Amino acid sequence: MAFLEIRNLTRRFKGKAVLEDLSLSVERGETVAVFGPSGSGKTVLLRLIAGVDRPDGGEIRLDGVDLTEQPPDRRDIGMAFQNFALYPHMSAYANIASPLRAKGASEDEIRAQVREVAALLRIDHVLTHAPRELSNGQKQRTALARALVQRPGVLLLDDPLRNVDAKLRYEMRIELPRVLARFQTTVLYVTQDYREAMALGQRVGVLEGGSFRQIGPPETVYAEPATVDVARLFGDPTIILFRRRIESDGNGAWTEFLGARIPVGAAADAGAACLVGIRPEHVQVAPAPIPDAVAVVLDAVTPLNVRTLLLLKDRDGEEIVATCPEEDAARFPRGHRDVWARIDPSRALVFDDRTGLRLPSGRI
Amino acid sequence: MAGLELDNVTKIYRMRGKEPVLAVDRLDMAVGDGEIVGLLGSSGCGKTSTLRMIAGFEDATAGTIRLGERAIDRLPPARRNIAMAFEGYALYPPLRVRENIGFALLRGRHPRGEVERRVGQVAEMLEITDILDRYPPTISSGQQQRTSLARALIRDADLHLLDEPMSQLEPQLRAILRARIKDWLTGRRMTTVFVTHDQTEAVALADRIAVMEQGVLQQFGTPAELRDRPANLFVAGFIGEPPMNLYPAEIVADGGGPAIAVQSAAGAAAFRVPLPPADAAPALHERLTPGQQVHFGIRPHKVRLGTGDLSGTVLSNRWLGDQSHIGIDIGGCLLTAVTPDPVPGGADGTIAVDLPAAAINLFDAEDGRALFHGLQEAGP
């Protein structure tokens, strides 16, 4: 059995299920990113594990012990809240020391441990400050230090980087895994940002509609989403989808997009409606004809982070979104409207239109 | 349609018993006819005060605002001929979405058929066709925001103001709606000023971006200028996802010529980068003297990996679907690199790092002003 084992967890608010039959196993020392759209119940899940909210059904076991009926102060869990939740009337030092005080540790021990975690998170110079005197980044680190200092069995992080600026966010994305490894902590990391989930989780759990739709390594969830909803939650811009029909002939089942024939695995019914999905970075666009490409019209070029977004329309008026590295954007000056686009059929994903499940891809 | 000109515009909030707050400090800005300008900054930087002064909800403490040939700073908001999308949407709850969007046109005595047609057009662009007959309280916040946008974008005003226009949009729609809105504004030559704290949004939508901080305009330029030629340390550290790698450094006279000695956060010597040769950047060599304190910067995606003289330890290496983010420790400096392709090797391995001379940025250590932007031309 896994270190943290959640089985059939259900939580309803006013009769409406926010979490339903949710199950999750996390190994000791593992970091699982819990990713989902806002309102998907990510924070509720953490609160149930922490014990500050009670489930309507299911159980939570930590290292074999059933926690479900335990009060929050007897769970061996640390939690960093999204709004930091520092104690405003205590210094940063007293904030961090709080879990150790609760355990009845000696002042010497408290001082040593607070110093250690504060040094690691680079807040040792502000320990005497009150929370209102700290910058947002320092508040966030203080909250993190408080959650870490007692070396809890499980660390729950509720979107801790949401309220800090971009520079700090990227620094912490690099720093955090090392700090966590140092404490050998098992971590559930909640985020609304798919990139953060992929950057920090050894596995990513996609929470949607009250339970996990898919749990797996980040690359797998991104490249092989279980459902069309999971596929749509990843990517910026997200995957583009087109309604098509499954065709069938002597060579097996297939469907079509942008002039390319996309084989579909044997299970597909001929004539059934399907959704063809392709990620914008997998649409290759060229200013001049290239082999296997289809002529399309370029409507707009907008920069997007380190990539550039190209808004295209094909002959049937269907809107296609593509991206290219920002260096390539110079190939599409303003007013250049006639371009060519192609896809690699092996990159295309096909989903059942009715169930949303991904259909196995066929052989090319 | 017309250009907008802010001349020496200043806003000071005075409250009894408190220090006066200088929200906007002598702002000069000219927005061309048909141009899209984004005011970008963190909360409290003065961007919203500026927008409210242009709209007429706040008086400017000093300075003038001209729209086309007219000075508008003393006109009441209704007479400025400005369309605005509010951050809080400000939809009329008793009216259907359709009536909300067409409200100003109907009041302006446009024929009903034309209003219907135009409402349909903007609704299709913003994907709200299916909720046109609903009432605002019954639709999601993302849909409310799109309705509020539609209400502003449908009007033929001299100026369109958008306050955080896409903060609540559904993430899946955001990228494509930005492209469509830009297409809409450009195609109709609508002069537009929008406020945002989200640089991705600013970069995607704006022709030019005004970066503000503490009431002061830091830089006003195209997204490419901000990215490749940041005017000062603040802009350099603010723009980019992830933002520029920045470290304190000192100019030293090396054996082979002047070099940049980069220091770690702890103040120790971390690594050296040779200055571009004197014949390639003569002006730079004139400006720099050995012993001079500077800041050294390089954008994460200009860092080349697997080649070069520097060597670092990989702290993290993650493929994010369409780009890799790699954290590297070089002599105590944390360096972020972004590459379009996956990079082999996991954490704790060593990796060769090249910081191309063409991508080097230098800033004055004292006032933060940019000294050098590498050898590149400003991109598109």
Added chain:
Amino acid sequence: MQHHRQSAIARAIRGVLLTLVGLFFLFPIFWVVLMSFQTNADILRTPPSLFFTPTLDNYVALITGQLDTAVGSLKISYMRNLWNSLVLSSASVALSLLLGIPAAYAFARYRFRLGENIAFTLLSFRFAPPLLVLLPLLLYFQDLGLYDTYIGLVWVYQLITLPLILWIVRGYFEDISPDIEHAYRVDGHGWLATFLKIAVPLARPGIAAAALLAFIFAWNNFVFALILGSSDVQPVTVGALAFITASGIQYGQIAAGLVLSMLPTLVLALLAQRYLVEGLSLGAVKG
């Protein structure tokens, strides 16, 4: 520039109006203070005049407890009344805080059966006309031996102070982010420690405001003590009745008594001001 001049005129008009309103409200207090330094003859003179020879006789009479009137000398116990007021109000507020803060916390943080009903019932005590309950209460008090005791009055005063404290402090508890308390629980502290170390300190400005308000209401109460006690336990509000004597109404002493009775609440309000304006969250939760 028209824009600006208009707003300057508006500012001026606003200033004048505020001054007028201020004068209107402060005038009675001003007049009472003046009266307290006048003899009855000065006060009753028509037309009234701002010019008189100030006298401290009224205050002397109150403090020495010796009231000299035209008909003769009368013993009064105004200082005793003042002391009673202090004892009754302080004790009532203290008891209400002891009972009300935990109750307010319970109402703010926990949802339980009939919770809202109980809270509203407590508030409704404030709506009931006191006279309605006074007569039966008098009979019970006499039976129980609570008539004319501090304990009895403090108990009845709970009708005034408890609902006030409960409802004001409840609002302050509700304003504290529950996450702060949850964080403390997750740290490993029990619920009692969380209540005492987190909730109560953070609600302190609210508690101070509620206590002050309750104190003032208790101080100003008249009818409970009039019926349920003798002069041994009666507060200043009732004590002032003693100045309506057979030989006439002693306006000077009444005014001086009023001034003295205003002082404690005034001092308290000034002292508590710091707590009243102190921010609630102090920036611990992202702002």
